[in-house]
Amino acid sequence: MKIAHISDLHMRYHLYGSAAISTRLSRLMPERFAQAVEQIAAEAPDLLVLSGDLLDYPIEDMESANPMTPALGLGDLRLIAEILEGVSCPLALVHGNHDNRQLVQQVFATASNDQVVAGHRVLCFWDEEDDDNVPQRIGAERARFNAALTDATLPQIHVQHYVVWPECNEGYPHTYGDGAQLRRQIGQSGAVKLVLSGHYHVGVPLFAEDGVYFCTVRGFTEAPHYYNMYEINGDCVTCDYRQLEV
Numbered sequence: 001m002k003i004a005h006i007s008d009l010h011m012r013y014h015l016y017g018s019a020a021i022s023t024r025l026s027r028l029m030p031e032r033f034a035q036a037v038e039q040i041a042a043e044a045p046d047l048l049v050l051s052g053d054l055l056d057y058p059i060e061d062m063e064s065a066n067p068m069t070p071a072l073g074l075g076d077l078r079l080i081a082e083i084l085e086g087v088s089c090p091l092a093l094v095h096g097n098h099d100n101r102q103l104v105q106q107v108f109a110t111a112s113n114d115q116v117v118a119g120h121r122v123l124c125f126w127d128e129e130d131d132d133n134v135p136q137r138i139g140a141e142r143a144r145f146n147a148a149l150t151d152a153t154l155p156q157i158h159v160q161h162y163v164v165w166p167e168c169n170e171g172y173p174h175t176y177g178d179g180a181q182l183r184r185q186i187g188q189s190g191a192v193k194l195v196l197s198g199h200y201h202v203g204v205p206l207f208a209e210d211g212v213y214f215c216t217v218r219g220f221t222e223a224p225h226y227y228n229m230y231e232i233n234g235d236c237v238t239c240d241y242r243q244l245e246v
Helices: 026-041 069-084 101-107 139-148 179-189
Strands: 002-006 047-051 091-094 114-117 120-125 156-160 192-197 204-209 212-216 226-233 236-243
Touching: 002 026, 002 192, 026 069, 026 226, 047 156, 047 192, 069 101, 091 120, 091 156, 120 139, 139 179, 179 192, 179 212, 192 226, 204 236
Parallel strands: 002 047, 047 091, 120 156, 156 192, 192 212
Antiparallel strands: 002 226, 114 120, 204 212, 226 236
């Protein structure tokens, strides 16, 4: 099984302005993302993963304080959806802390949160930060997670925006508040093969612990625009770390 993984575009095209952090090249993302999708399509992956922060939605307008902003955000998300028409494989997608969740779910309403691809069960978890910006898996998403771990019929791939493991909390809480517990549950279940995250733009290279592979892809929004390509062969997972060829 071959998997392409991109995260953290922080796109703004119809949305006004750019990301507050100058290295996040929001306004270049339509062109650069389209180039990456073209490169990925040429490799014919079985699955494309987008693990959140598709947009750099203005935080001050996240609750629609500006009545124009949701329409601009919808325009940017529809642009992403149009670019994604260049790949024919299934899509696994979640929102991030810089996305408007309702708008993402509106545009990508047909994307499945629980699907079987190439003999693997692919689950997407739509988690949130708490008031202190600590990622949480609670409520219905925690219930789905717990239920999935009881079923080892097919090897599972888990997709989320935030980092499950390891702890990456220097300067900002990128890892779930109970990430160590999530990691223990995953390892003890025997059901999960691969755990994919974004959010932490520095990235964490692929590693294995308790028979489970974890990887956090680097942020695409910063040059030279990174993405990952994974290969699953039996119990073995490998990763090629790519960057955009411009």
